[in-house]
Amino acid sequence: MQNDRNKILVDSIKRLLRRDAASHLVKIVNKTHAADLAVVFRSLSHANQHKLLDLLENAEQKAALFSELDEDTFSDFVEGLEVDEVVEILEHMPSDDVADLIGRLPEEKSDTILERMKKEGSEEVEDLLRYDDDTAGGIMVPDFIALREDATAADAIRSLQKEHMDVEMPFYLYVVDEYGKLVGVCSLRQLVVVPSDTPLKDFMTTDMFMVKTDMDQEEVAKIVAHYDILAVPVVDEANKLVGIVTVDDVIDIIREEATEDILKMAGVGEEFVETKSVLKSIRIRLPWLFACCVGGIIASFIISSFQESLSKVAYIAAFIPVIMGMSGNVGIQSSTIVVRGLATGRLNIRDLWSVVFKELAIGFMLGIVYGLFIALVAQLQYSREALALSVALAVVCSMSLAALSGSLMPMLFARLNMDPAVATGPFVTTAIDIVSVFLYFNIAVTFLGI
Amino acid sequence: MQNDRNKILVDSIKRLLRRDAASHLVKIVNKTHAADLAVVFRSLSHANQHKLLDLLENAEQKAALFSELDEDTFSDFVEGLEVDEVVEILEHMPSDDVADLIGRLPEEKSDTILERMKKEGSEEVEDLLRYDDDTAGGIMVPDFIALREDATAADAIRSLQKEHMDVEMPFYLYVVDEYGKLVGVCSLRQLVVVPSDTPLKDFMTTDMFMVKTDMDQEEVAKIVAHYDILAVPVVDEANKLVGIVTVDDVIDIIREEATEDILKMAGVGEEFVETKSVLKSIRIRLPWLFACCVGGIIASFIISSFQESLSKVAYIAAFIPVIMGMSGNVGIQSSTIVVRGLATGRLNIRDLWSVVFKELAIGFMLGIVYGLFIALVAQLQYSREALALSVALAVVCSMSLAALSGSLMPMLFARLNMDPAVATGPFVTTAIDIVSVFLYFNIAVTFLGI
Known part of the structure; x- marks a missing residue:
C-alpha cells in the first residue's frame, strides 16, 4: 500500500512535469511529505529534479527534501548545481545530515561548500566528518538538550521553550557536570509530572546507557533495539556528552545492515536495483561470480581426470547435479543460520564448536535421509547396487561436509573480525561444489571398480 | 560487545546456579536489565529457569522478564508452572505482551488463564487476541493518552501526572471527539512549550498518520520507518482510536521480517538456531531440500537420456558444474535484488517488466563475459572448437534465462500477493539447474554432432 501510494505520486508528478502544469505541481509538491518527495525525486531525470527543486517554496522545504535523499542521488544531482545554491539549502539542514551528504562528495567540492557555509554550521559539520561513517560518532546528532544537575524542572521547561526549538526528538534531557561530562538523564515525561521546583538531580536516572563515539553503528543499533530506548547519548573518551543517536536512525541502520547481509550472501556486493544502470550493475556483480567460475573450472578439471572411467560408465555423470545441488543447499542453510544468528545476536562466536557440531549432525542426518532416497532412484533406474551405494555415500559425505564448512567458515570469519556474510554465498557454495x-x-x- | 557482555552474564549466572550461591545470585539477578535477563533465561534448563524466577523479588520484576521472553521460551517454560503463579505475573504485564504470549498456548490453557485474571485485564487481552498476530491490531498497545479537543495543555499535564503512569512511551497525546474518533495529535513537547491554558485544538496537528487495525504489520513498520515517527495511532473501521504501535515494536518487526526473508531465501523455513534441537531443525529443513532433490533427479534423467552421446564424448560432462554454478549464482543475484528491493520498498511490483528486462540484460552480458572465458578454458584444454562453442552458448543462454526467471518469479509471486522470498532460494535454483x-x-x- 505504501508502495502503491508512492507509485501513484511518482506517476502523477511525472505526468504534470511533462505537461508543465506548474501551478498544479506547486500545490502537490508543497503539500507532500519530504520523505515521499525524496522517493519521487530519485526516479526523475536530472532536468526534472531541477524543476522539482525550483517548485519548492523556500529553503526549509528544500532542506527537508535533501535530508531525505540517499547519498548517491544527492551526489549525482549536486554535480550540476551552483555551489551557492547548495550552500543555501545545506544551511537549513541538521548538521548530521549535511555531514552524511557531503562526506561522499569529492574533497575539493566539499571543501568549497564548507568554506562558504556559515562558521558555526560548518564547524559542526567538520567535527562530525572526523568520525567514521559507521560509528556512533558518524551517525549521531550533535543537537541535544543538556542541563546542569541543580537546574529545576521549571528551568528545563523554560529552556525547552526558548533555546531548543531545533532539537530533533527531545524526549530525554541530559544532565551534565561543569566539564560537560554526562551524569544523568531525565525524560520529558518526568519533567512534567514532578513539582516544578524539583532540581533535576532529585529525579534523574544515573544508571543509563551511553556509547563511545567510536562504537560500531551495528552495536549502537543493537543496544537501542535491545533495551527499547528512543535515543542513546554519545560520549567522548572523557565521558563528555557530544551527541545523541536517535531511534529513527537506528531503524535505518538495522534495515541497511540486513540488506547488506542479504546482498553479500547472494554475492551482489552492495547494489541497489533502482539506482544503478545496467553497466554499473554488471561491474558490481561480475567479480562476485568469479569465485564461482574458478570453482566450476576446477570441478571440470576434476571430472576430466576421470574421463576414462566416464567413457566406460557414462551414467555416473547423471548424478553430478543432484549431489552438487543437495550439498550446496545444505551449505547455504547452515551458513545462513549462522550469519543471521550472529547478526541478530542470538548466536555467539564463543559457541563456535557447539554450533558447528550441531550443524554437522544436522547435515549428516539430512544426508542419510536424502542419500537413501536418491540411491533408491538410482537403483530403480540403473539396477546397479554399486552405483546406488556410491551415490548414497557421496550424498552423505558431501552434505555433512557442506553443513560443516557452511557453519565453520562464517564463524571463523567473525572470530577474525571479518564480515561473516561475505564468507557465505559464492565462496561457501563454490568450495562445496568442488569438494562434492x-x-x-x-x-x-x-x-564401481572402473 | 553486546554479545560478549551477554555471554559473560550467562556464564556467571550459570556458574552461580551450579554453586547454589543464592545471595550472590539475588544481587546480580535483581540489578540486571530484564532484556538481558531474558537472554540468560533462554539458555537455562527448566529447573534453573524456575530457580531464576524465584530469585526475582516481586511480581513486577517477573512480569518485566516475561515481557522480554519470546513466545517459544515462554510456552515451554509455562507448561510446568501453576496457573495461579502465571496469572499473578501476567497481571503485572502490559496487555499486548500478555496477548502475544498466551496467544501461542493451547486454547484450554489460555482460557483458564484468562478466566482467573482480573476482569479488566483479561478483557483487554481478549480484545487484542481478536486481531491477527501480524496486523496493526495484533501488535498495538491499547494504552494511550487520549483527551478531548477543548482540554487545555494544563489539563493534559495534570492527566499525565495522575492517570497515565502505566502508559508506555507517552510522547504523543491523542485528541478524540465525543465518539472516540481520532481528530488530532500533539506532542509532549508542544504541551510544555505552549501557555498552559491553550486548548489542545489550537495547537494539535490534524494531518497525521494513522493505520487501520487490519493493516499488515510490515506496512505499519514501513510507515513508521519512512516518516520517522515514534508511534502511530491505530483506529477501527469507524476511525475510533483503539491503540498505538510504538517504534520499539517496529524495530522488532523490521528485524523479524528481514530474518524471515533471509531464512526463506536460504530455504530454512523459520528456524532459529539456538532454540531448536537437532531433530527439530531437521524437521524444519528437510522439506525445503525436497524441491532441490526432485530437481536434481530430473536433471539426472535428462543427462541419462544423453547417455550414448556421453559415452562417445565423455568430457562434455566436465562442464556440467560450471554451467550449473554460474547460472545458479546469477539467478540468486537477480532474485535477491528483487526480493530485497520489494521488501524495502525501493522496487515496485508495477515496474515488473522494466525490472525483469534490466535483469535479463545484465544476465545476458555477464553470460557473454563468462561464456567467452569458460569457452577459452575449454578450448585450451580440449582443442575442440565445437565444444568451446557449445559451452559458450550454453553459458550465455542459461545465465540469461537464470536472470530472467530469478527476477520474474519473485515479481509474479508478489503480484499474486504471495511472499516473494519463498519463490527464491531452493525453487529458483532448482528450476535453473534443470533448464541449464x-x-x-x-x-x-x-x-558436436554426436
Whole structure:
C-alpha cells in the first residue's frame, strides 16, 4: 500500500512535469511529505529534479527534501548545481545530515561548500566528518538538550521553550557536570509530572546507557533495539556528552545492515536495483561470480581426470547435479543460520564448536535421509547396487561436509573480525561444489571398480 | 560487545546456579536489565529457569522478564508452572505482551488463564487476541493518552501526572471527539512549550498518520520507518482510536521480517538456531531440500537420456558444474535484488517488466563475459572448437534465462500477493539447474554432432 501510494505520486508528478502544469505541481509538491518527495525525486531525470527543486517554496522545504535523499542521488544531482545554491539549502539542514551528504562528495567540492557555509554550521559539520561513517560518532546528532544537575524542572521547561526549538526528538534531557561530562538523564515525561521546583538531580536516572563515539553503528543499533530506548547519548573518551543517536536512525541502520547481509550472501556486493544502470550493475556483480567460475573450472578439471572411467560408465555423470545441488543447499542453510544468528545476536562466536557440531549432525542426518532416497532412484533406474551405494555415500559425505564448512567458515570469519556474510554465498557454495564433485567421483570409481 | 557482555552474564549466572550461591545470585539477578535477563533465561534448563524466577523479588520484576521472553521460551517454560503463579505475573504485564504470549498456548490453557485474571485485564487481552498476530491490531498497545479537543495543555499535564503512569512511551497525546474518533495529535513537547491554558485544538496537528487495525504489520513498520515517527495511532473501521504501535515494536518487526526473508531465501523455513534441537531443525529443513532433490533427479534423467552421446564424448560432462554454478549464482543475484528491493520498498511490483528486462540484460552480458572465458578454458584444454562453442552458448543462454526467471518469479509471486522470498532460494535454483543442464546437453549434442 505504501508502495502503491508512492507509485501513484511518482506517476502523477511525472505526468504534470511533462505537461508543465506548474501551478498544479506547486500545490502537490508543497503539500507532500519530504520523505515521499525524496522517493519521487530519485526516479526523475536530472532536468526534472531541477524543476522539482525550483517548485519548492523556500529553503526549509528544500532542506527537508535533501535530508531525505540517499547519498548517491544527492551526489549525482549536486554535480550540476551552483555551489551557492547548495550552500543555501545545506544551511537549513541538521548538521548530521549535511555531514552524511557531503562526506561522499569529492574533497575539493566539499571543501568549497564548507568554506562558504556559515562558521558555526560548518564547524559542526567538520567535527562530525572526523568520525567514521559507521560509528556512533558518524551517525549521531550533535543537537541535544543538556542541563546542569541543580537546574529545576521549571528551568528545563523554560529552556525547552526558548533555546531548543531545533532539537530533533527531545524526549530525554541530559544532565551534565561543569566539564560537560554526562551524569544523568531525565525524560520529558518526568519533567512534567514532578513539582516544578524539583532540581533535576532529585529525579534523574544515573544508571543509563551511553556509547563511545567510536562504537560500531551495528552495536549502537543493537543496544537501542535491545533495551527499547528512543535515543542513546554519545560520549567522548572523557565521558563528555557530544551527541545523541536517535531511534529513527537506528531503524535505518538495522534495515541497511540486513540488506547488506542479504546482498553479500547472494554475492551482489552492495547494489541497489533502482539506482544503478545496467553497466554499473554488471561491474558490481561480475567479480562476485568469479569465485564461482574458478570453482566450476576446477570441478571440470576434476571430472576430466576421470574421463576414462566416464567413457566406460557414462551414467555416473547423471548424478553430478543432484549431489552438487543437495550439498550446496545444505551449505547455504547452515551458513545462513549462522550469519543471521550472529547478526541478530542470538548466536555467539564463543559457541563456535557447539554450533558447528550441531550443524554437522544436522547435515549428516539430512544426508542419510536424502542419500537413501536418491540411491533408491538410482537403483530403480540403473539396477546397479554399486552405483546406488556410491551415490548414497557421496550424498552423505558431501552434505555433512557442506553443513560443516557452511557453519565453520562464517564463524571463523567473525572470530577474525571479518564480515561473516561475505564468507557465505559464492565462496561457501563454490568450495562445496568442488569438494562434492571430487568426493563423488572418487567414491564412484572405487565402488564401481572402473 | 553486546554479545560478549551477554555471554559473560550467562556464564556467571550459570556458574552461580551450579554453586547454589543464592545471595550472590539475588544481587546480580535483581540489578540486571530484564532484556538481558531474558537472554540468560533462554539458555537455562527448566529447573534453573524456575530457580531464576524465584530469585526475582516481586511480581513486577517477573512480569518485566516475561515481557522480554519470546513466545517459544515462554510456552515451554509455562507448561510446568501453576496457573495461579502465571496469572499473578501476567497481571503485572502490559496487555499486548500478555496477548502475544498466551496467544501461542493451547486454547484450554489460555482460557483458564484468562478466566482467573482480573476482569479488566483479561478483557483487554481478549480484545487484542481478536486481531491477527501480524496486523496493526495484533501488535498495538491499547494504552494511550487520549483527551478531548477543548482540554487545555494544563489539563493534559495534570492527566499525565495522575492517570497515565502505566502508559508506555507517552510522547504523543491523542485528541478524540465525543465518539472516540481520532481528530488530532500533539506532542509532549508542544504541551510544555505552549501557555498552559491553550486548548489542545489550537495547537494539535490534524494531518497525521494513522493505520487501520487490519493493516499488515510490515506496512505499519514501513510507515513508521519512512516518516520517522515514534508511534502511530491505530483506529477501527469507524476511525475510533483503539491503540498505538510504538517504534520499539517496529524495530522488532523490521528485524523479524528481514530474518524471515533471509531464512526463506536460504530455504530454512523459520528456524532459529539456538532454540531448536537437532531433530527439530531437521524437521524444519528437510522439506525445503525436497524441491532441490526432485530437481536434481530430473536433471539426472535428462543427462541419462544423453547417455550414448556421453559415452562417445565423455568430457562434455566436465562442464556440467560450471554451467550449473554460474547460472545458479546469477539467478540468486537477480532474485535477491528483487526480493530485497520489494521488501524495502525501493522496487515496485508495477515496474515488473522494466525490472525483469534490466535483469535479463545484465544476465545476458555477464553470460557473454563468462561464456567467452569458460569457452577459452575449454578450448585450451580440449582443442575442440565445437565444444568451446557449445559451452559458450550454453553459458550465455542459461545465465540469461537464470536472470530472467530469478527476477520474474519473485515479481509474479508478489503480484499474486504471495511472499516473494519463498519463490527464491531452493525453487529458483532448482528450476535453473534443470533448464541449464537441458540446454547444455542439447546444444552440445547439436554442435558436436554426436
